[in-house]
Amino acid sequence: MSTSIDLSFVKQFEREVHEAYQRQGSLLRATVRSKNNVKGASTTFQKVGKGVASTKARHGKITPMNVDHTPIECTLQDFFAGDYIDKLDEAKVNHDERMVIANAGAWGLGRKTDELLITAADASTTFVGDFTGAITRVLLVGAVEALDDNDVPDDGNRWGLLTPRQWSHALTVSEFASADFVGDDLPFMQRNRTRSWLGVNWMRHTGLPGKSTTTGTCFAYHKNALGHASGMDVTSDITWQGDRAAHFVNNMMSQGACLIDAEGVVEIRVNDTLAIPGS
Known part of the structure; x- marks a missing residue:
């Protein structure tokens, strides 16, 4: 028994997870302000205030608007959705277990993305x-x-x-x-x-x-x-666990959400x- 899964299998699985996440995972990610490829444990969204127009005397100075800029910090959190695929179980089922695990993991992470955004929205007064x-x-x-x-x-x-x-x-x-x-x-x-x-x-x-x-x-x-930040988008890792005679399929992401403007x-x-x- 090989101690690693075939590389093409890994690439195919990662593509299926990503597609499932985009298709039926998160419903809200595209409806909010988003930052991708964030480096670090958090990022900042800028909340910009309203400008106020004013008059001036002839040849007088224009009064600056002094538009307010408020930094809103969005902290990233790490989430995982993994499961085992028993080697002998694969021989006993007539469905695509890889696809089942791919969808379950991607949709689970998608629901977590929406949960973060809904929690942020719920802070509004x-x-x-x-x-x-x-x-x-x-x-x-x-x-x-x-x-x-x-x-x-x-x-x-x-x-x-x-x-x-x-x-x-x-x-x-x-x-x-x-x-x-x-x-x-x-x-x-x-x-x-x-x-x-x-x-x-x-x-x-x-x-x-x-x-x-x-x-x-x-x-x-x-x-x-509402703001959504992603340090790592949905990613998959598949490893052979010899002591369990199973592959462990893990899906993970690092994301966060925040209320920018109540x-x-x-x-x-x-x-x-x-x-x-x-x-």
Whole structure:
């Protein structure tokens, strides 16, 4: 028995893990401000304040805006997702065990990426709702209004996250669900996860705080309000463990997330246990 796995197998496995991570792992990484190839244990995102215009006397000096720059530190953490593939078990199964482990590891790390970002978003203090009801037109409009009130850019980079139950409630709101209001992409026939409404790209997500409880939290946010940093993207390592007669397949990454601008994140507080009207 060789003490190492074939090199081509390793390269193929690493490619499959990376593809699985991009395909069904993290849903949120592309929706936030991101830094890759970070060197060190942390990195810094700059939060830039608002400029203020002023007048001046003829031939007088212009008053500098003195735009505020606030450094926001994002600390990286190391995460691992590994499992054993018993050599003799491979001969007893009729499925591709390599692909099973690749997907499990990549999706697990993807969920961790989203968990970091959702935890960062949950630090915001701006909210609508009071945990007593489900998603309504008033709550959806209120979340967008809160972003508008904080001068958050309406530039196509606003995102909204709803639990599966709240997504179902949203589909009972005619203005959200009907093609008469939002175009010809019929909601009950959609295969993708997102739906653009009031300038926000709304998405279903199963990892939100309080899902299926009376204190559910959904979010509306701008891409630049949350930061994601990666020191090492998803990487795989496969080694032969002779004392276990198995290959140990390990997937790992070094990543972090932070709240850059609390005014760019709005919590939508709902009761996620309420039944869908008419159900």
